[in-house]
Amino acid sequence: MTYTSALLRLLDERGYIHQMTDAEGLDKLAATQVVPGYIGFDATAPSLHVGSLVQIMLLRRLQQAGHKPVVLMGGGTTRIGDPTGRDESRKMLTAETIDANIASIRTVFERFLTFGDGPTDAVMVNNHDWLGKLGYIELLQEVGTNFTVNRMLTFDSVKLRLEREQPMTFLEFNYMILQGYDFWHLAKTGGVRLQMGGSDQWGNIVNGIELSRRKDGIEVFGVTTPLLTTADGGKMGKTAAGAVWLNEDALPAYDFWQYWRNADDRDVGKFLRLFTDLPLEEIARLESLEGSEINAAKVTLANEVTRLCRGEEAARTAEATAAQTFAGGGLGADLPVIVLPPDGITLIDALVGIGFAASRGEAKRLIAGGGARVDGEAITDEAHMIAASAADVRISSGKKKHGVLRPA
């Protein structure tokens, strides 16, 4: 269908929409007024990772289309402890940790959104502010009567778990109620009219919509994004080193840049639409590049995403480092560096020290497998000693990971 509102047109043409509750209704609303819309985020770690980037961009689009983004931090729900872990001993986070996490995560949002007091300025809220005050009995009275277990059992999140005969705790079961409560609360007190989220949030969103309607007759809307997978079927944002974190102190800009530079050919267009502000015509051009030409599009992708998330400077340095390292065979400023002691260092220690191997055994295997290089030359001798040198020595694991040994 064709939309009249700038918001839905934007979301549609860039590929953010998976499901919507009432497309016409939302379209009409977005065409006539500023729509405050929110997305919820976890506060379990000091940084979000690439998996949350679609949602963050979605809030950015909302603002671009002239609406008001509301970032909901799950300070309250996190405080209860994340129940999804299979090991029960998932530790509960302290209030201080959660608050620190939220502060850290906020710095990233500030790059993507304009915060402030204006009508379309972004705001960040914390559901601990209202959930924390809520007594259990009160919660049961307020919202418990509006949920039937019959219906809750039909939601995918519950149904799948039961079908797979995996445990679902009562706490988890309650999450959907708490999340529904969030939506209602924001609708009632903040005029929020829209909740967005990943496709796995559909059930929660619908619950909030129902709750708002039943309690106060407020009409609110929901949009979900498609589940993002890479073209080869993997989850977004997993690499050798683990998650691709958005915060600089959790993942260096160069590694962040490399993540995008190494995107699958088939994902380039999709990623450009979702994660950059480039105009669609430009994206269409980049996406149509064939063969090795598409590498240029990947560089653009990496530059744009890094610029948004880490800033102009970080993107430039990362790109320059990549150019020098790969094209020039040299050393870029952003590569990891460790000290080359005056009396040299074993290759094994160097590999472990710089983080290319997690243990000495792993370093040895890397060497034995022919993946270790010193100044571009493959070394297969496990006992190899890197002699002291006046100049920087380049050390590599495979063809992509490079680092610098710098004389003290």
Added chain:
RNA sequence: GGACAGGUGGCCGAGUGGUUAAAGGCAGCAGACUGUAAAUCUGCCCGCGCAAGCGUACGCUAGUUCGAAUCUAGCCCUGUCCA
């Protein structure tokens, strides 16, 4: 509370006394090919040690045994059914 099934390496999942650091798959790392892509093929994939080897590991604890992931007891946890 009772009956039954189960808890294995990052994940899934074999293994029911030794030859098992534990099949197979996924994920991951490296090599070849290429374009810092994909697909494919090859090697690696608990830690320490140059090595022989040592240490740790199959829910927890205590046993049986020359020897246990495998047997016994107790406990904890999960699922299914019954109360």
